[in-house]
Every structure is written in structure tokens, then in C-alpha cells.
Amino acid sequence: MSKGLPDRSNDFSAWYTQVVNRAGLADHGPVKGTMVIKPYGFQLWENIKETFDKMIKETGHVNAYFPLFIPKSFLAKEAEHVEGFAKECAVVTHTRLKSDPDKGVVVDPESKLEEEIIVRPTSETVIWSMYKKWIQSYRDLPVLINQWANVVRWEMRTRLFLRTSEFLWQEGHTAHSTPEEAEKETLDILELYRQLAEDHLAVPVYTGLKTDSEKFAGAERTYCIEAMMGDKRALQAGTSHNLGQNFAKAFGVTFQTKDNKEELVWATSWGVSTRLIGAVILTHGDDKGLRLPPRIAPIQVVIIPITKNEDQANQLKTYLNPMTEELRSSGVRIFEDWTNNSPGFKFNEWEMKGVPLRMEVGPRDIKEEKVVLVRRDSKEKLFISKDSVLENIQELLEDIQENLLRQARDFRDENTHAVQDYTEFKEVIKQGGFVRCGWNGDSKVEAKIKEETKATVRCIPFNENPQGLTCIKTGEEAKHEVIFAKAY
């Protein structure tokens, strides 16, 4: 803990790796590309999960669980889908090990499966094979099911939380009787994602539509929330797909309409993952480590007693007790650090872990009937009367939550540039930042820009205004105003 973090402005990537490690969020698993989410990181995930789970349940969704294993033939049923996932599939081929006198434990060749099994990279196919059984009539619709699960996409270049071979996520899979209802669902969920990101994670996002080249394999339309990280690169933080009738067609899922016709069902799917933890780190982190938004922070207030001996410790405990009881019973998540480490060590450690508020209490504070509060976001130090601790802490937590969002939004807005000229475009992309500009809607032009600058269209924002814009690359009339950036 004594050494500082790598310089954020110089080596953002090394800084990120160190923060994840030193804050005790996650570790690498033994199989390349896998991730261990440590208890502190997992509490963060539990808080995010609980928040979103409540949101979807309040809007009529229910949870279920579908199998990890998908027959290979299922994946192949939707052409674009298999194309999109074929290159990153973990394939199960055998079901038994045996002892070999020479080689130790080996795979038993006699246990070879007739049809290979895919470890789900996403669950559209297995779920729509079940919907085929469950949906017959308009009375069975809509189906509004979500699952919290692990999925596997084989990755070569991995980074904890951002890109790992296995990750945790939620995936919603809904079935509808009209295209309008499916489209509404897709957009309603996107709005929940925006709320989750902005109101809870304090991560400001652009909402919009993906271009064809970036849409989900098997979707008609993919909507997304896109955020700017501390290095001015973009992070796709959540996607919501209107799948049209593609999966219903692939799995033959039809329903009887009210007027007795048979029609294919309309579908959506949508997901956010443990990647959101990466977004929180990359958005709010600073030179001292993590800065966590109070609403999702595992610990909102860490209490550091400053004592020289056991007598003082006992006095402090007596002094603190009514305050901690009041805080706990009001739902404030507190932690008291009574370890033997020095106060300086503790300050550094809890700053690294991003706890929004630190409360220091020593013998002098008892005399003066106060406590010292230090904000993680602004480092501001406040002296608070012991009788108004709860009230002050509640207000401060709200203020920190808002401040983190405001800082991130200001940063993003400062680094989002409306550009009309390709030379300027390249300069902004090189320096880092988002570019808002016109685009003629041609995938080839998009690909060419990516090739030349590594920037991709992050989204066609809902508030686009292409009128009067020209395509940044070709000079033709713009079909869309889009946001370009280099992305994670």
C-alpha cells in the first residue's frame, strides 16, 4: 500500500490493473481469461444486481433459469447468430476422465459425445427452443423473463471486468404478439439501463442505436448505452435488442392470434454484465484509487478510530456506539476499522477501496463532542457535531452521488466535439474523446474510418440532428449524426 499507483494520465491501463488488484476487487483465475470476483468486488455486483432486479420486477418481469449447455445444432439455427459467436465458443466434447498408468488423469475417449455441446455465450437459442413449447396462443403472451447467469465467450486478450472468457450478467428474453410491443419493450429496458447507469452508478451515458456493423448477431436493431471512461475512450455499458421474428423463425415459435391466425412471435433480448464494475472504476477512479458512488458502495462510511491505548479505545467505543447504532438502523452501510494498522495506512487503504466517506474519531473529538468526516470525492474535511452525524452523513452521501455524476458528465461533455472536417476528426480521435459528426450511412465508409483511426460509431444518438451535416469522410449529405470514438 506504500507505493503509489501508476500515473493515470501516462499509463491508464496499468493504473486500472493496479486499482482492481489493490482495491481487492478481482483476480485472475487459473484458466486463461477467467476471473475471480473477490468479496469486495462481488458486494459491488450484488448491489448493482439488487438495484436492477428490483427495477425489472417492478415492470412485470420475472426471473427463471435456463441451462448452461446448448446443443451445437441449436446455435447453427440462426445464421447471423452462429456467425457472430462461432469464433469464441467453449465446446464440451467428453463427459468422463480416467486414470492412465503413464499420463495420470486423462479424458476417457469412450465418453465422447455424439453431438458436441456449447457452453452458452448467450441464451437466445436455448430459450427460444423452450418458448416453442410454452407459447401457443396470444393468451401466453407477453413472456417477460430474465435470468442472472454466467456466460462464456472465449477471449484471447482479456482484462478483468472488461473482457473475460467467463462473465456474469443478466439476460432478458421477452416474447410479444406485435412488433410495436417488442419495440416498446426494447426501448423501455434501455431507459432502465440509463437509469441504472446514471442514477446508481453515476455514469452518464449516451443512448442510441447501433449501426449494422455493431449490432447483435441475430438482431434487427440494437440499442445501447455508451459511456466515456477516464481515458476518453468509450465503453458500451449495456445493450437492448429488438430481435424481430428471427429467433421465432429459427425455432418455429408461432402463436394463435385473437382472430385465429397463426403468426411468428416477436422477440427482444437485453443484457448488462459485470463489465459495469469496470465502467465504475474507469469513470470515477483517481490517483488514490477507486471512488465509489454511495448508492452501490459496499461500505458507505468507514470509521477510523484514532487511539493510543486500550483505555482510549474503550472510551471511543462508548462514544461511537450510539452513532453507529443509529447509522446502521437507518440503513447506512458502515465499517469500523479497529485493526492495528496506522491511521495513515488505513486512510490509504480505504481511499484505494473508494469508500465515499471516512469518519475519523479520536480523544479530542470526544472532548469536543464532534467527529471528522472526509469526503472521498473532493477530499474535503468537515467537522460535525456528534448529534447531527446521521443527518449530515445522509446529506453528504447524496451530495457525493450527485457530484460524481456531475464530474463525469462535465468531463464527457468537455471531451465530446462536434466536428465537420476529417483532419480535425483524426486529431480528436488521436488526442482522445468523442466526435459528433455526420455520416452517410454506408458501412464501408464506417469500416474505412475504423481502419484509418480505430474509431467506431458508438451509436446514432436519439437526439441526433443530421440536418445540414455532411459525411465526415465523403462530404456527401449526412444520413445520420453519429458519435465516433475508440472503444474498449
Add this chain to the structure above:
Amino acid sequence: MSKGLPDRSNDFSAWYTQVVNRAGLADHGPVKGTMVIKPYGFQLWENIKETFDKMIKETGHVNAYFPLFIPKSFLAKEAEHVEGFAKECAVVTHTRLKSDPDKGVVVDPESKLEEEIIVRPTSETVIWSMYKKWIQSYRDLPVLINQWANVVRWEMRTRLFLRTSEFLWQEGHTAHSTPEEAEKETLDILELYRQLAEDHLAVPVYTGLKTDSEKFAGAERTYCIEAMMGDKRALQAGTSHNLGQNFAKAFGVTFQTKDNKEELVWATSWGVSTRLIGAVILTHGDDKGLRLPPRIAPIQVVIIPITKNEDQANQLKTYLNPMTEELRSSGVRIFEDWTNNSPGFKFNEWEMKGVPLRMEVGPRDIKEEKVVLVRRDSKEKLFISKDSVLENIQELLEDIQENLLRQARDFRDENTHAVQDYTEFKEVIKQGGFVRCGWNGDSKVEAKIKEETKATVRCIPFNENPQGLTCIKTGEEAKHEVIFAKAY
């Protein structure tokens, strides 16, 4: 819903399959042996999970997440462990699919992994490989980590919830500095399992020790909770293992003691799974379907309005509104069934789904300012004044919870027989039931009895009293009093 269930006393197995299906709890997945947990079944699991999660957090445990994938070599590090799991491992060998002009989508042979990967059947090995990195000193101990996860054990003969190739569970993995502390943890958790089973699932259990032949592969001692199902067979509902230093040795996990020595760490692991849902069905179900204990029931009260037309429906809504609001705000989980199905259809459906209380309300009830309540457990019908609905429902739910436990306990006790003679033993096992008897402690004798009767030692109960008993098979002095039964 019109046809009755198969006769429980005649074909318990067919009855079980039908209840799982008709109550909408689960379905078979496309890959043989996999399970889809449908929303109603999953809500049951969520309630069980939430209950136990709270218990372990209150006792100082934290959640984390470890990878699904384990290198084959890790599994082989603990000899008994690999022996126990080798025959049921899903093995990942490749990481890519490709298109083949003749065969369609095939596994890309060039993506073959150097070392095969095992889909976790349980996580001791991957977790202890991480503890090796995390534990250095006595200051790092104890580690009290749990994870909620899916695991895979390849099964040929599967039954939903009871035995499936993939299932959901929690697995606790703790590390300690002394054998006494590890033993205490093992037993503390067993007591939490007992509370979960008896106080929440209303499933009475025997607590005790497994014999060597039934203990976990890699454990020193396995403790368990064992319950009697409605067909008088035993179901192992949870296990808690004292792993000694076996996994610490296999992965070289040592710690520096307070007096500067280096010692191997002491370990426990413990788990309960979605099998608990099977236990609930098999313990409480009757000729009408499920009977759910109120504390874990997704719906505690189903409201069936009896109406002839829309006018009546509107009057009923007005009448019901203050009651449903009061119930909801008091945390009672209610559901109003306003579908067009007939009352008779609805009664059957919600009985099948095991909802503890049914509330019927019709025009006459408005006039008389009452409601009708029908208990699922006893079928008793009660007429309740509308002003005391909440109070009555809360009391009734408590009473149903207790009654289900009492009924199950009476049933178990009536079918548990103290037996001293092997002929009688065989008769009881044949008729169905638990046998309490003496055993000389010899695994060979245990195996012989299993061969002859299919009965196994379910546990050496904590309240055993071997004094004066003789071995049921050999007539020798008994080393233990044990419980024998045929098991799931």
C-alpha cells in the same frame, strides 16, 4: 388441469413428475439431463436463497465468485477428489466452431486446447488454488467465503431438482488456523442447514455424520441433514464437510502462525442446492399437488374473485382494494386471479401450485362484509370479517407453516423403526421407512447390507446411543447406532 394426478401411494415417481410439470416449476432442457427452472420454481429458489444468504451473512460470511472452468490437472491434485468426480465431468476441449461445406457447422480442430478444461463439479480445487495466493499469515484467517453458482455433474438417470447434470447451489469454502475452528465451522453451518430445512422449508431432518463410504471425496468428515420423503425414502438435503488439511496440502496453502511457524491451513466446505425444492415437493405434496410452506411460498394468498359480470367485478375491486393494500404493505405476498377461467378451474390450479391460502370473495361476501379463506394444508374453510383479514391471514400463515412441519415430523417418526433383527430390518426397508439400529462400523458390512436391501447408512445421528445395541447384520457389539434407509 382437469385430469387428476397419478396416485401418490401407487406411483410416487409419476406423481412427482406430474406435480413438477403441472405446478409450472421446471422443465427438461434440450441437452439430456439439463433443467429449466421456470419462473414459479425460480421464485421458490430465490426465497430459499435469500433466507440462507441472510443467515450466512449474519454469521460473518461473504459472497464471491470463482471461475466455472478448472484445469484438468487441478482436479487431479487431490487423489480421492478426482476419484469421486472423474466419472461425471463435462470436459471442454475446443474453443471455436467453423463452417464446413458438407457438414454445416463443425468444431474447428485447430482450436483444440493444450490442456483440457473441466466444468466445475464443485469448486474446492479452483478456490484453494486462489487461497494459495491470498493466505500467508494467521492474520489472513479465517477466510469465510461462499458462492452461489451452477455446477455440472454428468448424470445418466436424471430427475428434475433431485438429480440433474447442471444444478444451482451455494458452496461455502472456509479456511482456518486450527482444526478446532474448522470443526466448529462445519457444525455451525450444519445447524444453519437444519434451521433452513425445519424453520423455513418445514422439512424435519436428522443431523449426523456420514460413514466413510458416503462422505465427500476429499473430506475428513462429512456431516449431513437427512429428511424423509412422502414415499418414506431418504433425501440428503445438505452436507457440511470438514476437509482437514487435504486441500491445503494438495495446493500447498500454508500460513505463518503467531509464533512464526509455518502450518498447513484447515478447511471446510458445505453446500445446499436446488435439490431442496425437490425435498419440499416430496415432503409436503398431496393428491391435489404442491403444498408450500408460507415462509418460502412465492404467493402466500391467492385471491379468487367470484363474479358474473363487469359490474360485480368493479364492486369487488372496490371492496377488495383496502384489504389488498393492507396485505401488500404488510409484506404478505398476494396474487389476484382476474383471468376468465372458472372458479373451479382456478381452485384446482392454485391448489396444484401449493399456495397456502385461498381467499374467495363474491357479491354475497360484500353484503356480509366478510371473505372466505381456505387453507391448502387442511382444506379447512373459514369465514373472516373483512376488518380482521390481515390479522387472520398472518396467524393462519404461521399456523400452516407449523402444521406442515408437524405433519412431516409425525409422518417421519411413525415410519422410523428401532429394529434389532435383520429379518425385521429387511421387512421395514421393503415396506419403506427409516431403520435405527446398531452397526459394527465395518464398511464391508455396510456394503453387504446395501447389496442385499438397497438401504444405505443415511447418517450416524448426533443423538445416537449405541450402548447395548448389536450390529444388525453380524450380531457383534455395535460401534454406532445408525439410520438406514433407501435414498434418492
